[in-house]
Amino acid sequence: MLTTFDRRGRRPRAGRLSAGLLALALLVSACGGADAADDGPAGDPQSGGTLAIGIESDTDVLDPHRAGGWVTYRVNRQMYEALVDEDLSKTSEEAPIPEIVPGLAESWEVSEDGLTYTFHLREGVTFHDGTDFDADAVVFNVRRMSDPTFEFYDDRSAGQTVFVWQHLQSVTAVDPLTVEMTMKQPFSAFLRLLTQGGGGSTGIISPTALAEYGNDEIADHPTGTGPFRFVDRVRGQRITLERNEDYWGEKPYLDSVVFRPLPDPSTRVSALRAGEVDMIAVPSPDSVSSLEEAGFDVATSAPPHLWYLAFNMTDPIFSDIRVRQAVNYAINREGMSEDLLRGTTNPAYSVLPPANSAYEASEEYFEYDPERAKELLAEAGYADGFETTLMTSVDGSGQIVPVPMAEYIQQDLADVGIRVKLDTTEWITYLTEWAEGIPAGTGMAQMSWGMTTPYWLRNVTSSTLQAPNGSNVGHYSNPALDEVMQQAATALDEATADELWRTAAEIVHEDAALAPIVNDKAPYVLSGDVQGFVNPSEEWYDLTSVWLR
């Protein structure tokens, strides 16, 4: 959905008043003077101002290599850049998958055999501390993440970014502006992974700063090359960034950006309503329409996000494909998206999220059909249903509103005779338990995840990545799928790879190995003053284009 630039209202007040306070409030609004709606064209972008963003949790470390999670990456991304970037200036409608564009590397070549990547670096780029950006800086950073023999090797960075560097053989500075990376095997997703930030990201840190502050302290002194530079951070209160006046590219309009962690959804919405922040992430679904009514803008997108269930293949009930299919049929994804989530998500029928080169709409799979589900259950010998457990977190990054959603599923499944108990855990604990694999006795586990590369599918279905050695938490194993995914991963060009990934996705669908539920639209709610914000097909955004009216 396109961001609307010209909605009325700045810092509108909430309209509903409790009866007892009506008179008082009327008095106050009379004195204060209600904000007049100032409709009209947005006008030309103008520089200046401070943008305050209410984010859904405090951020992790401001060290791009070490940091995990989207929330942190959204901050780090404004300060750090990787060799390769994604074009985030287009909405999901304009570009369902962000295009890979030059970042700190102006251009690159991949050898025929897919093993050697040569990056030609941008000239005249300096880090925020004045250090020049060059090939040595790149090598320094890559070795920090991947070379245990390196003085500044950091095992946490390595752990976070292993998905990027797992096939790296070596990295060398050919000349001050050229870096060469050699792979042990072809790795078609490599360039896309360089742009990702869900886990660790590959933003380039000033080697001078790293050497000065060390691996642990660098997070307190973020020093990158990005459009914004770090000002200060008061943990739990704010992170302030300011415009990098020396930025090599298009300079931001904003003087500064403040990220304010507001973990409680109601508080976040309140802060926006009260004008304390200009923009919030993850509004509670129920607040979206009333915020819109109150004159706020809602920017949604179609990021590579999938809220899905993994089945426990070691469970005697769920090892039966008919049961898995029945569950898939029994869930009313439309209803959940529209009624419960108030249109902040789209129903998901494909295990590959839309923002993905291999995505194709696959509605033929598992459209809501409770009768079909009952039949399948009867065939499987569960005419009277059965009892099972669904594990879910109570909150967490990208989880939307996991408990109400799980309750929704619970009710849908109850309609076809499956009696579900919910096992709810706080996010971080849940992550650990989830990563250990679905325990015996529990039939399903919920997670939300996704990447713009279809390579992601391997994470959750490959038999080699069964938990606890990977994220295939349901211990799904399908040799045919493994084979296809191996080919896809090592394919030399993206087109071939995508074709293979589509086949892989089809296998997963056929086997009903997962139950995709919804794709988040990642809504952001903005005050009418915020202009130029683009919500792209990613879990993060770029702030250089944003300006304040």
Added chain:
Amino acid sequence: MVGYLARRAGSMILVLLGVSVLVFLIMQLVPGDPVRTMLGPTATAESIAAVRADLGLDQPLVQQYVSYLGGLVQGDLNTSLTMAQPVAEIVFPKLGNTIILAAGALVICLVIGVPLGVLAATRQYSLFDRGAMFLSLAGASVPVYWAALVVISVFALELGWLPTSGMYDVREPGGLGDLLRHLVLPAATAAVVPTAVIARLTRSVMVEALQQDHIRMLRANGVPERQIVWKHALRNALPPIVNIVGLQVGYLLGGVIFIEVVFSWPGLGGQLYTSITSNDMPIIQAGVLFIALVFVVVNLIADIVVALLDPRTREAVG
């Protein structure tokens, strides 16, 4: 006095040691692997093992505890597992914020709770007394987080008098005035339960104080009731009030979690809650230890104040 302080300090250290052992033991039992959290779902078993070894989490428990204690003695509070930042840098500012919130709440408790209790006591069984005591009980029975949201909705959104959350304006962090504006709502909400407790206690000790023989003596000497109540009876009732206020500090320090969450107050309570669930041992250890320390010190001060208030014990302390 010196001897007394030394004894109390000794027992304080024992209490704190006990607290640290307890925290350590409990946290061993909390499920969830901090390293897994740290490295995310794509991390491999080897990289996890490497980080665990790096952090010393693979050592036997006793050894972990001893080395922790060793560090503590040298003033080293370790580094947060999830935030990769020295614990002191995280815990101290947040402890400071929590203390600001607790102090704000305490001021409200005292300004409202004590007079309410005194007035109720002087009008024992009157409509005012019953009303005030009923209200204070009701206050103590309200789910705080719900009350917090109602308060935000009324005073911040409907009326727009005060900010909804946070400690400072993020765009232009102001000074004390800005802080105070942000403090009012969370402090008032946090104060509800302790105000009720203090009001009720004040009432009951004042009722007792007003029944004492010397109060009758004052009445027999024609001393005006107001002077009797506020000068003599309250002075006599003060020691138990001071004690309960000390205990309320403990409640406030640990009990403001809900307030901190709803008001996004960057305090230690909320931090500890997150850290418990993410198994961030060093933060929890330090956080709980410092809360315990503040609690113990505040109560020591309360004891000393009580002793100083009472001329019968003043010499023992002074």
Added chain:
Amino acid sequence: MTSTTLGQKVVSPVAAGDTVAAHITSRSRPALMWRALRRDKAAVVSIGILVFLTLVAVFAPLLAPYDPLDGDASQRLEGIGTPGHLLGLDGQGRDILSRLIYGGRYSLTVAVLPVLAAAPIALLIGMFAGYFGGRAGNAVMRVLDVLFAFPVVLLAIAIAAVLGPGLANVMLAIGITMVPYMARVVYTATVQESAKEYVEAARAAGATQAQILRQQLMPNVMSPLVVYGTSLCGLMIVLAAGLSFLGVGVTPPAPDWGVMTSDGRSVLLEGYGHVATIPGLVILVAALAFNLIGDGIRDALDPHKQTS
């Protein structure tokens, strides 16, 4: 007997004498207490409320108009007075009234059971430390000191985090958390009672330590414990609700009142205040009732009130 004129034998007191208490009191202590409690209107109303809530919870299947777990998402968040749904529907389109009716099963259990379970433990610890004092008693009190220095809510969260969420675990967490507080009440009472002469009299009559503890002290330290425990029940409902709010409490979709409140808070400011407010008020009423009963019992146990 020589100089007495009236007292031929030792004379029995006559009916006109004795104290006020002797005239108005009934036979047994509990009956007396009940008599005093009955005069406390607030306590009587509170008992009525709790009895009502308990009966409603017990007969929930007969009373609830709908399944508390089954909702209709298309009607979600409809307000109070929706046809067929007196108190409206929640975020899952479930009937709030039905959930409230069933919710008592969780919330009232959470309120009462942990306190009941913690009481005997607290009694044991408190009486031991209070009566024997000395080194062992001191050691016990120092351990309690440690627990006091540990903020209650954090301790409950930590224990709940260890045990995992769920009704039973919440109760266990709350129960454990409350032991030191209840033990201190018992301890104080024990120290006070131990100094009284009836304990000395029992000792003079050859009572063993065990007899003194069980027969003499226990009945007397029970009453402050009962008073405190009753008030704690009120606090426990609120605390349990708080734990649900933090996600370490009773697990959804159980219609626990705390869960309901925390469910509703995300829409509290969106014009659907009823979802959180209705269960919030029920919690308030129930907690208040426990507190008022606690007050009532305390007053009823107060000899001054019994006789005046």
Added chain:
Amino acid sequence: MSGRDVLVQAQDLRKVYAKPTLFGTGEEFVAVQGATFDVLRGETFGLIGESGSGKTTIGRMLLRLVEPTSGFVGFDGHDVTRLTPKGMRRLRQRMQIVFQDSGSAFNPRRAVGEQVAFPMRQFDLCPAGEVRDRVVDLLEHVGLRADQADRYPHEFSGGQRQRLGIARALASEPEFLLLDEPTSALDVSVQAQILNLLQQLQEERHLTMLLITHNLALVQHMCDRAAVLHHGELVESGPVDDVFHTPQHEVTRRLLDAVLEPVAA
């Protein structure tokens, strides 16, 4: 008097308390020092002193309800201070105490009959089936009614409670009765009732009694011999007539002088 043998013997009794201050234990405080006296079988011995003179502490030490810091207590040949807990419990059957009525001498939560019965059961003095009858007998003997056995302490007046206290003390059929200010909280008319009762019982049961009081008239009325205490030390002792008529010590003289007789000037 020389014909009678010694039942209770106190020798050089000493009790030191650590003076409790607000913060832990402070300086020591000598409550009793060098108390030596004998109580002869069948007599009433008076222990006279003002408040804080240590008279109550001495009484408690005789019954070993308070552990003496040093000194010796003999009871009919037993070394009370050295008995094992079990031996001590057995001996308690023979020595009992009546407290000053402070309202707390009875457990408020148990029926008084039960409390009077306790020593009977404890010392196995009669078959379980007869306990109830014996309690009723005893209550009636001290001037209470049988139906009052099921009542609770607060339902009695001060005088009645003192009768109960006497009944309880007698329940174990003791030889020695320690009376700790038994009438100081009572009105004079009730005091007379209680004193008469005690005298009557002493005659019936050949009791040996030790009366602790500050009331000299009471001592003269009740006692054969007496000792005067001052600041924890015995300043004078002997037959009541001697002590009262030829007081040797200034303290005794002062106490005698302070007695206000209800006689018009």
Added chain:
Amino acid sequence: MTEPLLRVENLQTHFASELGTIKAVDGVSFDIPRGGILGMVGESGSGKSVTGLSILRLLGSRNATIAGGRILFRGEDLLTKSEAEMRAIRGGSISMVFQNAMTSLDPFFRVGEQLVEVLRLHQGLSKKEAREKALNALELVRIPDPVAKLKSHPHQLSGGQRQRVVVALALACEPDLLIADEPTTALDATVQKQIIELLQEINQELGTAILMVTHDMGVVAHMCRTVAVMYAGRIVEHGDVADVLRTPQHPYTRGLMASVPRLRTEAAGEGHVRQRLYQIGGSAPLPLRLTDGCAFAPRCPEVGPECWEVDPPTVASGAGQEAVCHRRAEEKAELTGVAQHVGA
């Protein structure tokens, strides 16, 4: 006849209770002349303390009411005064000391501060003047080292000293009447005697009239000029101390006098038979007054049928001694009958 300093007429003080109205003081009348000392004796619950408190209207409890009568102080009825006027009287012209010296002083304030507070309140003195007068007051009660005592806290004083301070506090504003409610009960015998002597001296030196409420006939004997014996809310006998103690008329007074153990003046000798004390059976009733008749009837050794039904009459005997008793009335009637007979 000069007007008495205090005249209490038919005072009725009632307490509401579950059992009905308790007439704690039920028609009590008495006079105290200027400089006089009246002893008011009775057992606990007889209404003697309530009488004292009623005069200053210090009953406190909400279920206590003064239901009738007049309290004339220097001719003015205290029951018609406003609360503010009463405050000026309390501690000013009438003051009161209570039973418990140990707790009658505020432990948190210095002796001097407490004296100064009262002095400034009633006499509007400057701080300095008040301090001087406070010192005078302490000197008056013969406390050793009064200058130092001004700076002492109550807990630093002995029981006797504390009671002296209480007396000083009561006398600081030189009242005309001092109501002393069992001021020596909690004190040791030696201290009791000192305080009684002190009160006597003050009475003589300053002419302060004293209402001495006590249960101790010994105290009455040693300091009072007149005595009123209360039983169940009524005065059953009053008169000069010498008369009442020597020839008590009411059976209750007689019983009271006989039941107190006395110090013998002569040695009893070895092997004497111990005498029993006289004892009044039963215990004091609750003054509910459900029926007419003598409240003492159930315990009276001389009780007759009319005692249960008819309120007893007041009988005078000798110089101002009066008792309220059917028996004495009968006897007197007989005597007068004899006298008349003789005279005729």
